[in-house]
Amino acid sequence: MTSQPGDRASQSADIIDATGIRTRVRDFLKEHDPTAMDRLDFLRARFDAGLAWVHFPIGLGGLGASRALQEAVVDEFATAGAPENNPRRIGIGLGMAAPTILRHGTNEQRLRYLRPLWTGEEVWCQLFSEPGAGSDLAGLATRAIRDGDVWIVNGQKVWTSMAHEAQRAILVARTDPNVPKHQGLTYFLADMTVPGVEVRPLRQITGEAEFNEVFLTDVRIPDSDRLGDVGDGWRVAQTTLMNERVAIGGGAQPREAGMIGILADTWRSRPEVRTHATHDALLQGWVAAEAGRLFGIRLTQQLAAGQPGPEGSASKIIFARLMQQLTGLEIEMLGEQGLRHDDWTMRRAEAVDFLAKSPSYRFLRSKGTSIEGGTSEILRNIIAERVLGLPTEMRVDKDVAWKDIPR
Amino acid sequence: MTDLLYSDVEDALRASVRSLLTDRSPASLVLKRVETPDAYDTELWHALASDLGVAGLLIPESLGGAGAGAREAAVVLEELGRAVAPVPYLGSAVVATTALLHCGDTELLRALASGTRTAALVIPFTTPSSSELSRSARSLHVTVDGPTGTTITGNVTSVADALPADVLLVPTADGLFAVDARADGVFVTPVVSLDLTRQLADITFDGAVGRRIATGAAATDAVRAALLAGAALLASEQVGIASWCVDTTVDYFKTRYQFGRLIGSYQALKHRVADMWVDLAQARAVARYAADCLATGSDDTSVAAAVAQAFVGPATVRIAEECLQLHGGIGFTWEHPIHLYLKRAKSDSLAYGTAAIHRAALANLVDLPSPAA
Numbered sequence: 001m002t003s004q005p006g007d008r009a010s011q012s013a014d015i016i017d018a019t020g021i022r023t024r025v026r027d028f029l030k031e032h033d034p035t036a037m038d039r040l041d042f043l044r045a046r047f048d049a050g051l052a053w054v055h056f057p058i059g060l061g062g063l064g065a066s067r068a069l070q071e072a073v074v075d076e077f078a079t080a081g082a083p084e085n086n087p088r089r090i091g092i093g094l095g096m097a098a099p100t101i102l103r104h105g106t107n108e109q110r111l112r113y114l115r116p117l118w119t120g121e122e123v124w125c126q127l128f129s130e131p132g133a134g135s136d137l138a139g140l141a142t143r144a145i146r147d148g149d150v151w152i153v154n155g156q157k158v159w160t161s162m163a164h165e166a167q168r169a170i171l172v173a174r175t176d177p178n179v180p181k182h183q184g185l186t187y188f189l190a191d192m193t194v195p196g197v198e199v200r201p202l203r204q205i206t207g208e209a210e211f212n213e214v215f216l217t218d219v220r221i222p223d224s225d226r227l228g229d230v231g232d233g234w235r236v237a238q239t240t241l242m243n244e245r246v247a248i249g250g251g252a253q254p255r256e257a258g259m260i261g262i263l264a265d266t267w268r269s270r271p272e273v274r275t276h277a278t279h280d281a282l283l284q285g286w287v288a289a290e291a292g293r294l295f296g297i298r299l300t301q302q303l304a305a306g307q308p309g310p311e312g313s314a315s316k317i318i319f320a321r322l323m324q325q326l327t328g329l330e331i332e333m334l335g336e337q338g339l340r341h342d343d344w345t346m347r348r349a350e351a352v353d354f355l356a357k358s359p360s361y362r363f364l365r366s367k368g369t370s371i372e373g374g375t376s377e378i379l380r381n382i383i384a385e386r387v388l389g390l391p392t393e394m395r396v397d398k399d400v401a402w403k404d405i406p407r
Numbered sequence: 408m409t410d411l412l413y414s415d416v417e418d419a420l421r422a423s424v425r426s427l428l429t430d431r432s433p434a435s436l437v438l439k440r441v442e443t444p445d446a447y448d449t450e451l452w453h454a455l456a457s458d459l460g461v462a463g464l465l466i467p468e469s470l471g472g473a474g475a476g477a478r479e480a481a482v483v484l485e486e487l488g489r490a491v492a493p494v495p496y497l498g499s500a501v502v503a504t505t506a507l508l509h510c511g512d513t514e515l516l517r518a519l520a521s522g523t524r525t526a527a528l529v530i531p532f533t534t535p536s537s538s539e540l541s542r543s544a545r546s547l548h549v550t551v552d553g554p555t556g557t558t559i560t561g562n563v564t565s566v567a568d569a570l571p572a573d574v575l576l577v578p579t580a581d582g583l584f585a586v587d588a589r590a591d592g593v594f595v596t597p598v599v600s601l602d603l604t605r606q607l608a609d610i611t612f613d614g615a616v617g618r619r620i621a622t623g624a625a626a627t628d629a630v631r632a633a634l635l636a637g638a639a640l641l642a643s644e645q646v647g648i649a650s651w652c653v654d655t656t657v658d659y660f661k662t663r664y665q666f667g668r669l670i671g672s673y674q675a676l677k678h679r680v681a682d683m684w685v686d687l688a689q690a691r692a693v694a695r696y697a698a699d700c701l702a703t704g705s706d707d708t709s710v711a712a713a714v715a716q717a718f719v720g721p722a723t724v725r726i727a728e729e730c731l732q733l734h735g736g737i738g739f740t741w742e743h744p745i746h747l748y749l750k751r752a753k754s755d756s757l758a759y760g761t762a763a764i765h766r767a768a769l770a771n772l773v774d775l776p777s778p779a780a
Contacts, residue, residue, distance in 0.1 A: 387681075
């Protein structure tokens with residue numbers, strides 16, 4: 001019997017420590033000189049050596065090691081000046097598609113998709129939200145109808161970042177409208193380059209277009225690109241969504257990283273902005289940022305021991321509230337200068353970079369943080385229901401065939 | 408990296424403290440006790456100190472202590488906060504003990520480690536570690552080598568955990584003194600206090616004989632270290648208070664019906680308790696960080712303690728206030744113990760300095776200077 005990727009994960013997990021992992025990276029770097037190799041060849045070799053994401057199974061870019069060891073790996077490669085896989089550009093793939101494919105994919109799917117996903121050869125986007133299905137994602141209307149070995153997909157998706165650059169997409173579509181909404185969904189790994197996929201920019205309150213609308217017209221998806229069982233799409237999507245909230249809010253940051261650092265630097269370098277009222281507001285913001293940072297570190301430590309759970313929902317609420325508090329304060333602190341925006345013209349946003357643009361951009365963009373990836377209201381429901389065990393919201397659509405739900 | 412989780416040993420310690428408190432100090436008994444002359448529960452204290460040995464967690468084994476540290480003491484404080492237990496743990500086993508450790512007074516430390524005696528630092532409960540020599544210390548008059556020895560005269564108000572104390576540690580402009588609480592010329596008067604479970608005392612010294620245990624900078628440093636430890640670890644007591652409030656609210660939401668529905672099924676209420684939980688989760692991380700800094704002697708301890716009191720204090724008050732409101736009428740009764748938690752939460756938010764005082768301290772610590780005058 002041939003061994004399968006993932007089978008050996010548990011065997012190696014307990015034999016690698018932080019020193020061992022650093023040695024492995026250094027040994028790899030001796031064999032693969034990052035300054036002499038083609039970037040893509042280097043990244044592929046790093047993946048094949050199990051040094052892409054060490055907590056993934058052997059054969060899938062990992063070593064079946066603890067997630068906590070990844071930091072040492074990233075550190076070693078950075079020190080060596082090795083090329084990186086541009087994680088900001090492929091964030092959806094790394095943070096959402098990959099854990100979902102790993103957990104729910106067949107071995108063929110894992111082997112086909114994870115390597116080009118990690119190296120950045122294939123950029124991924126997320127075809128979940130629809131104009132009629134935001135918080136109520138399970139009510140989505142994009143239809144997939146089976147035709148032999150192929151599914152024919154029609155519908156409209158929205159709030160899709162990177163769709164204009166993506167080769168692949170994680171897609172949830174309705175395969176059975178005659179059963180209650182959660183039961184009629186199926187999860188696909190879609191090809192964004194095939195006919196019938198039309199991507200249009202979606203302009204937002206900052207003036208630019210960071211997201212897209214995606215129109216799907218008779219798009220053909222082979223059944224081999226279905227992830228999980230037919231009708232099991234909602235359960236599969238939960239893996240994606242939990243990881244999304246961790247990706248948006250989580251992580252262990254140094255003190256004064258992010259928005260509070262901008263405010264603190266402004267305060268220190270520009271005595272003319274200092275007033276007594278803003279001083280206390282700034283210190284309140286500093287304390288709130290530090291509390292959020294320590295919560296993030298504690299959550300990261302919890303994750304290192306287990307899996308992302310509903311507790312991750314809290315980190316996104318905290319982050320969103322903090323961003324909105326601090327960006328609003330920044331404009332007040334700057335006074336007249338806070339009233340100047342950098343650019344309202346419609347353009348493609350290269351990346352969401354809170355720190356590189358004007359205070360007014362930060363103020364406006366932060367309004368999205370409490371909406372994207374689950375509104376703060378939905379997240380409070382999740383905390384109340386899944387963490388605290390309170391009764392779930394009354395569902396008038398729970399036992400009704402999707403096609404009969406008012407919309 | 409700083410460990411913000413709880414170790415297995417800490418979890419085991421928590422379980423034994425909780426078990427003792429559940430058994431010996433349920434809310435119903437605490438409510439009864441606060442209206443008796445003995446607001447402090449000395450029997451409970453002896454069970455904690457002797458049976459569990461938690462009085463000496465900060466004291467080295469060579470002096471009869473447990474040789475543990477601030478992380479373990481923080482876990483004990485979480486449980487004491489959860490139970491609003493009327494014992495002088497914070498004042499004696501944390502604040503006075505830290506002062507004595509800095510002075511190197513081994514004899515007293517042995518007595519405190521065993522729990523046979525308790526001590527209190529005689530300084531108003533609201534004094535922050537960032538303050539210069541407190542007003543109370545300056546007001547005390549010390550007569551060196553008088554006819555009866557070195558004596559102290561003067562008043563100090565609003566002292567925490569002094570009522571059950573055997574030994575009073577008295578900061579003065581002439582150094583730090585140990586005074587026998589039962590000695591002639593020492594008058595400890597109970598204050599009718601906002602916090603019923605940590606009753607304050609006003610103390611008058613009228614020529615009371617004191618033993619000088621530190622002078623000059625050593626005395627100042629000892630007091631400052633004691634107040635810093637108090638502020639850092641108080642956050643864990645506050646986390647205990649807040650966690651009781653969240654749990655109690657959630658339990659109530661799962662049992663109380665109105666309009667034919669569990670009140671925990673109303674989204675307006677679910678969201679409020681979710682926010683309480685989010686605040687608590689942050690408070691816990693902040694308090695663990697402060698305890699860990701103290702335990703490891705981190706350079707960041709002053710910042711960690713200031714953040715702890717700037718964040719956890721107000722968060723705990725908010726959570727306790729929400730707990731009361733979300734209980735409706737029953738939360739406003741004397742019979743329900745919520746008021747004990749609200750009173751402790753509010754009182755604690757002033758202890759060792761308010762949030763605003765700690766924010767002002769942070770301004771200096773992290774270089775965010777106040778506007779030029």
